[in-house]
Amino acid sequence: MKVFAIIPARFGSYRFPGKPLAKIQGSPMILHVYQRALKVPGIDQVVVATDDSRIVECVETAGGTVFITDPGHTSGTDRIAEVARLLELSENDVVVNIQGDQPLLDSRPVVAIIKMLLDVPDFAMTTPACPLEAQEALNPNRVKVVVDNNWKALYFSRAVIPYYRDADTIEDMPEESGQYYLRHLGLYAYRQNFLQTFVNLPHGRLEQIERLEQLRALENGYSIGVVRVEEAPLEVDTPEDLDAVRSALAGQ
Structure with a gap:
């Protein structure tokens, strides 16, 4: 292997x-x-x-x-x-x-998702997530994931999940709201046999609604393992993001 x-x-x-x-x-x-x-x-x-x-x-x-x-x-x-x-x-x-x-790629999440994939044969694929503050959870570009007690993904969404019923507004959320929200990070590990299966699966209804490819696995009954990491890497989506990366590297 x-x-x-x-x-x-x-x-x-x-x-x-x-x-x-x-x-x-x-x-x-x-x-x-x-x-x-x-x-x-x-x-x-x-x-x-x-x-x-x-x-x-x-x-x-x-x-x-x-x-x-x-x-x-x-x-x-x-x-x-x-x-x-x-x-x-x-x-x-x-x-x-x-x-x-991800020009500032951190090796630790990569190592962690590989380890989880090898340690838990029931997971078809693995991916990391980090704590997300309540205000950031409102951003649909911050994809949220909820997991069970074994860190198996239950659902990914652009919506605010889980919904915190005891707060009337996002400002009412407790300071420790980061423990409720997990931001999904776009890094994946798969075995070759599942990767080839995955790309041949029909696109799912939820996948198309949310525009989240990983939902295809869940909709077809496959399990996704989630590894918690402490922070998200700087990603480059716009020229402005590139400036932030340059500044970060200049400070190293």
Whole structure:
């Protein structure tokens, strides 16, 4: 059994075209992600999956491994599943989906979701979540997850879940509201056999309503394990986010 980190990188981002090649301290963002992924303990190989020749050239010039994928893919998961097939992984190999917009990637959540996947065979996939304050929970771009006592995901939503019945307004929430809300973070680990199953499942009703791909697994009866981490990484969705990352790196 081997562990592969696959980084989907799409050039044509709606909010930030060319994002993977945006420079941070003189180096394209995709290379920051790639180099950090290489340092994660337990990962055997790191690969970039892209639909754009400019990203291919960037990664290959830096000595990295990259595959060009079908431009018709509708999600990063479809892209990494194609690369996993091209790599001819065995069915029990582990694939980690590392988003290409995390140039400050922390190895600890990656290690934790791999460990949970290997320790709990009942989980088809694993993902991290961190505490979220009540005011932030109102933001539909902060995806919430609720879990059972064994940290199995019950549901993911853009809505405020769980609903705190004893507070009339969000301002009435107790200061420790972070213990009620968990923010889902876009990092996943799967076994190769489930990854290939997942991308061939029909898109679910809840998935389409919420626009949350992971709901497809729950709607089809598969279990998702959730690992609690303490904070969310800085992600780059807009040029303004890039400035925040540059500032963070300058302070290190």
